[in-house]
């Protein structure tokens with residue numbers, strides 16, 4: 001892999017320094033409670049099992065196959081990139097602002113003999129990698145915490161090879177309704193609100209996964225974040241158009257009519273009304289109760305002007 005920016009190596013992590021104040025404050029925030037953190041007994045098998053039970057992740061891993069380059073931008077503690085790396089010869093890269101999160105990922109990999117991940121600490125808004133370096137880029141739960149999500153997306157697209165796939169996950173403007181309401185009540189009544197009404201926390205407690213670290217990490221990320229924005233399907237479609245990215249699919253879907261067995265088969269973008277209804281419906285589905293995150297999948301068109 002060729003890098004555009006100079007780096008130092010510390011504790012198995014390539015450090016691409018940035019003096020940007022927003023980057024520094026987000027990095028500090030996640031250093032205190034890296035996200036999503038690990039359960040005490042997590043290992044290669046438990047990570048594999050979580051991935052294999054998730055239809056989207058399983059199909060993605062099958063689609064990627066072997067001998068590819070993959071970037072997880074905003075990898076947090078690196079579970080997703082570990083899942084994609086395990087049992088493959090793909091060259092995987094984890095990029096994050098938090099040194100502690102990356103160290104947790106790197107320690108996990110060392111313990112579990114995962115050798116095909118490179119850990120990079122740097123800013124998504126910087127130019128770190130050479131253009132057209134990656135076959136797959138995954139960036140979920142991240143850009144809405146940067147000072148300019150669209151610029152971050154533009155930068156990631158430059159790293160993508162022609163025909164490469166990008167998957168971007170963001171908080172939805174409508175779908176985040178319950179989290180916003182819970183945050184408001186939490187600020188008045190305190191953490192009981194979260195323990196009683198946040199389905200993710202309730203699930204963690206119920207399953208007797210009393211890994212307080214994981215619970216704290218979720219609460220901090222969802223309810224105490226200093227920088228959080230929300231987006232609509234139409235925002236992402238406009239980013240796709242500007243960057244010559246072909247829409248493949250979204251979760252939830254933009255339209256109503258189509259079967260979604262193969263998540264990587266091109267679907268309809270729907271129209272403004274269908275997209276609006278789909279987003280409103282998120283409020284009444286698990287998407288909404290569990291944080292309002294939506295995913296868009298796009299493919300970089302061949303001969304993209306972006307060199």
Ligand SMILES: C[S@@+](CC[C@H](N)C(=O)[O-])C[C@H]1O[C@@H](n2cnc3c(N)ncnc32)[C@H](O)[C@@H]1O
Nearest residue numbers: 030035074075076096097098123124140141142
């Ligand atoms: C909510 S966590 C998501 C982690 C992971 N993607 C997941 O879904 O589990 C957001 C992550 O984005 C990282 N992040 C935020 N802004 C960043 C930036 N400008 N450059 C690199 N990483 C950033 C944070 O350090 C944090 O680990």
